[in-house]
Amino acid sequence: MKRMLLAVLCAGLTGILTQGLAAEPLPAASLYVAIPFEGLEPVALLELQSQKLKNPPENLRESLDYFQKNLPLGSDLELFLNGEVKNMFYTGPYQEPAPNCRSFGSFQGKFKHADKNLTPLLAFSAGFPGPRKFPGAYPSHHFDQQARKMTLEAYRRHGVKGALLNQIRIRRITPFLMENGASTQFAVSSVIGGGTNACPSHSLLLVIEKMGRRYLTRVEKYRADLNQGKCFAFDFISSFATGPVVDKLLLQGTSRTARWYEVLQRQNTGNYQTVFTGGGKNCLSKKNN
Structure with missing residues (x-):
């Protein structure tokens, strides 16, 4: 009887310690x-x-x-x-x-x-794993040409046509290497319209991989903002690693009142999967105050 009671007490104590840990x-x-x-x-x-x-x-x-x-x-x-x-x-x-x-x-x-x-x-932070410094890709005239060509094609796929296609504005083209130099890629962010006091009517971010003589779209982020005043835009921030291989991308999304982040991880197929969405901020507009 005493042994049974002792066993029960020990089991209970172990459970409490396990929960605490x-x-x-x-x-x-x-x-x-x-x-x-x-x-x-x-x-x-x-x-x-x-x-x-x-x-x-x-x-x-x-x-x-x-x-x-x-x-x-x-x-x-x-x-x-x-x-x-x-x-x-x-x-x-x-x-x-x-x-x-x-x-x-x-x-x-x-x-x-x-x-x-x-x-x-x-x-x-000091304890973040993975390499911080690794080889990068150099800007290329061919990348710029392909970025503009594939941006135009993407907008057309989304139904944009006519005079709007003449208002495409390339915001940034960023070349980079993935998988410790094994893959050459570049990101291109763009908007249609917009300016000092106006929101763009369309926004687009592409991540493109060079595969021999071919160029493949690996990531596509698109939003239409037709007279809604949301001011959506997407940007590529950087590639980075959490282990021995550089296999992650950080993207930033913005609107008039919010900012958020997405982390994408490279898959065996060559495409990317979103593994995190969050961070940033979300503020009430002045109209709601």
């Missing part, structure tokens, strides 16, 4: 995007054991505590674009989001070099 958060590393004139924005946390990407804590106090420990005041961060260091960011205080915005806050700070192109760049 399971409740402990897994060690995580952080992925950031540095945005000129805004600061350093948390994108996602990477659980080191499961290699899964997740959003930072929604509770502001938890986020504040986490990021202050993860990225102490005065940290110097290298900022990357496709494996190349492009700038440095000196972290200032962690700032909570504005009252009308839902986000994970951001770090104020200072960029070492001013960027006239306002290019968002990647940053990593």
Whole structure:
């Protein structure tokens, strides 16, 4: 009887300890995007054991505590674009989001070099796995030609025609290498219409892979915004790795009141699969205040 009672007590104690251990958060590393004139924005946390990407804590106090420990005041961060260091960011205080915005806050700070192109760049916490620096691809006249040709074809597939096709505006063409140099690709972002005071009527992002003499579309993000005032746009941020092989892309989506991120992972077929969507911010428009 005593032995049975002891066994029950031991089993109960083991269960309590197991629950307590399971409740402990897994060690995580952080992925950031540095945005000129805004600061350093948390994108996602990477659980080191499961290699899964997740959003930072929604509770502001938890986020504040986490990021202050993860990225102490005065940290110097290298900022990357496709494996190349492009700038440095000196972290200032962690700032909570504005009252009308839902986000994970951001770090104020200072960029070492001013960027006239306002290019968002990647940053990593100290514990983030995978190589930070790796070979990149050089700009090519052929890439530019193919980017414009395939952008025009994509808009036509989506039913855009007539004079609108003459209003296509290429925003950025970015070449890069994947799989540690085994695959040459480039991203091209574009809009139709838009300007200082107007939203574009269409937005498109393509990721294209060079396969011998062929060019294959691997990613296509398209939105039509016909007189809705949403101001949608898609941008390629950078390639990166969470392990020995460079196999992930970070994309950014924006609208008039929101910003979000997608992480895409390269598959054996050559295509990409979305493995994370989140981060960024969502603010109430002035009309709703």
